[in-house]
Each structure stands twice: as C-alpha cells, then as structure tokens.
Amino acid sequence: MEQLTVAAPSKHYPVFVGENALQQLPLLIQELTPAVTRILIITDDNVAPLYLGKVAALLSSETTVHEHILPHGDQEKSFANYIACQTKALESGLDRRSLIIALGGGMIGDLAGFVASTYMRGIRFIQVPTTLLAHDSAVGGKTGINHELGKNMIGAFHHPEAVIYPIECLRTLPVNEIRSGFAEVIKHALIKDEVFYRALHEEVRSLTEVGSGTLQKAIVTGIQIKADIVRQDERENGVRALLNFGHTLGHAIEAELGYGKWTHGDAVAAGMRFALRVGAAVYGIPLIEEKEMNAWLIELGYPPLPAGLEAERLLARMKKDKKSHRGTVQMVLLPRIGRAELLEVPDPLLKRELQSFLA
Ligand code: NAD
Ligand code: ZN
DSSP states (O other), X not given: OEEEEEEETTEEEEEEESTTGGGHHHHHHHHOSSOOOEEEEEEETTHIIIIIHHXXXXXXXXXXXXXXXXXXXXGGSSHHHHHHHHXXXXXXXXXXXXXXXEEESHHHHHHHHHHHHHGGGOOEEEEEEOSSTHHHHTSSOEEEEEETTEEEEEEEEOOOSEEEEOGGGGGXXXXXHHHHHHHHHHHHHXXXXXXXXXXXXXXXXOSSSOOHHHHHHHHHHHHHHHHHHHHHOTTSSSGGGGGGTTHHHHHHHHHHHOTTSSOHHHHHHHHHHHHHHHHHHHHTOOTHHHHHHHHHHHHTTOOOOOTTOOHHHHHHHHHTSTTOBTTBEEEXXXXXXXXXXXXXXXXXXXXXXXXXXXX
C-alpha cells in the first residue's frame, strides 16, 4: 500500500492506495477530532452488494452506522438524490460531528461530497473510490451534481478528510469502466510527465489484463500529478484548468451523443486525440505523436468516432464550455508531451481541424 498527501492550501489530507487500504478506515476515523458521532455511508446499487458489508463491518460498534443506497448511473447525480440524501441524514440524526463515507465511483463521490459540503453548513466526509476514474474525481475537493441545463453545474469545493482507495475493488469493474478511468491516467501523463507517458505506452497494451502492480503504480502517479496541480491552484484560477485536456471536445461529444451513450473516458480519449491534432497545427509540429497515440488507443479498445457527428454542432457546444472566453474556444494544448497550456483557438482553425478529424 502507498500513502500520499494532498497538500491543498485550505487542507492537507492523506490518500491510501492499495490492496487492503480499507484497513486504514477504522484507524483514520478513530483519530478524527472531534470524535465521530454517527456515520452515513452513501453508495450505489452496484457497489452495495459487493462492498458495503465489508466496509460496514470495519466500523467500530461504538458508532451508529446508517446506509443510503442510490440507483447507479450518472443521471442519478441529481437534485432528487441530493435531497434524498439530506433527508436520510436528517432522519438518521447526523449532527455536525458526524461523518459521511462516499463508497463508489465518481458519481457517488461527487454527490455524497456535495451532500457533506452543505449538510449543516458542512460536515466531514471520507472518499472510498471503487472505480479507476475515481482516482481523479476523489482527489481535489470538487463536489457537485448535474442540472438539466448542464453537467456538474451545481456544486462546492469541499475536501475529504482522507481518500482510501482499495484497488482490489477494480477487479469487479467492467472493462469499459476500466478503459474510461484509464483515459484520465493517460491525460495526467500527457499534460505533466513525459517519462510516465512513455512508461504507460510501453507497459500497458491491454486493459483486460493490467497487472495490479502496474495499475497501482499508474494510479499513484496519476494522483500525485493531480495533487500537485491542486496544491498550486486549489480553486481553478490557473494551472488546474490544464486538467481539462481532452475535455473540450470530450464534453461536446458526450452531450451530442446523449449522456451515458459513451463513457466519459471514451469521450475524453477522442478529445485528447483531437487536442493533439489542434496542437500540431498551432505549434507547427508533426503529427507523429497523434498517429502513435491513435494506434495505442485503438489497441486498448477505445472506440472510433461514431458516424453522424457534425462539426458545426460540436463547435457550438464547445463554445458553451465553462472555459470559453468571450465566445472563443479555449483549449488545453501540448507544445510537447508532458507540457500543457491553455490557449484561445481561432474559429477558422478549429473548424478546419474538426472537419478533418471527423472525416
Ligand atoms: P460511476 O460512479 O457512475 O461508476 C461507473 C459504474 O461502475 C457505475 O455503474 C457503478 O455502479 C459501477 N461500479 C463502481 N464501482 C464498481 C466496482 N468496484 N465494481 C463493479 N461496478 C462498480 O462513474 P465514474 O466513472 O467512477 O465517475 C464518473 C463521475 O465522476 C462523473 O459524474 C464525473 O462528472 C465525475 N468526475 C468528477 C471529478 C471531480 O473532480 N470531482 C473528476 C472527474 C470526473
Ligand atoms: Zn474527466
């Protein structure tokens, strides 16, 4: 098991990654001050039968433990479930010294974290991520829910007390979800660490048989990169925006296809390929990296673009992105592997590249 620290300006907290990281949970809770009165575990109906009993059994019999099981799927990161969680917390008698445990993927982490951030003006919570993607979402303090008019539009910054990442949980994760999370690992490497990117490229040729050693190493490095960015820019006024690499087109694809049709990571992988291409045009560098990455992503099982996507519609979506600036699309681009910057991309260039990308 490995331990890291997220040292954000407003809070420092530990991250435990590895087989049996769950053993840390009771120890951590015991050390919290003031002492924890009650615990509410929030999870979903896929995760509950697999891991809820195991987690609950670890908690001290001196603490009252309540459970709230939500349906799975990103559409459940909703106002209705946010209210249901608050109602459950009130009915269970949670007070300001209580603790919420978010047991699940990014959907649960975001929702339960947002519940914790607002219940009685903010109580403590611990993230227990169970998906590969959640190596990203569980770290950094962004919590929130979806609004009909936009994904992740309502939320708060609220850091957990700790992140406990029992990677044995990934063994039950379907391969398409592994692939989704792995796209964010590739992203962390591409924006910040060329050596890490080359190592991933060398070692990971299939996502069905990723040895847990390789995966753990990749997760730890990915978390380290994210933690480092959050340390420098907790509230996304600067470098944190670089984590958006691949997300400008990625989000537009997700929205165009309808949420849930493609996993987030499949869309981000397509978005990263596009961002490499735009970067090559902007910086005047050869497309060799894009070619190489395309081949690798296909080998790993990322899907080709579906037919029927239209450049104009995607462009309109990209302009609505939170990062757009006075109607001009801003994208994270790579002047080289391991280095990223946020740049305004002129419309004609973007349109031309998008048309050839879709062709
Ligand atoms: P998810 O939580 O919906 O999980 C994906 C699926 O896997 C679900 O059906 C879930 O029930 C199932 N599952 C979870 N763990 C499992 C396990 N161990 N075994 C078997 N099945 C399991 O999705 P996700 O991909 O983890 O997260 C996506 C969410 O994260 C999105 O809402 C996204 O907006 C959010 N996100 C947040 C941040 C952030 O900084 N807060 C960053 C990236 C993504
Ligand atoms: Zn993402």
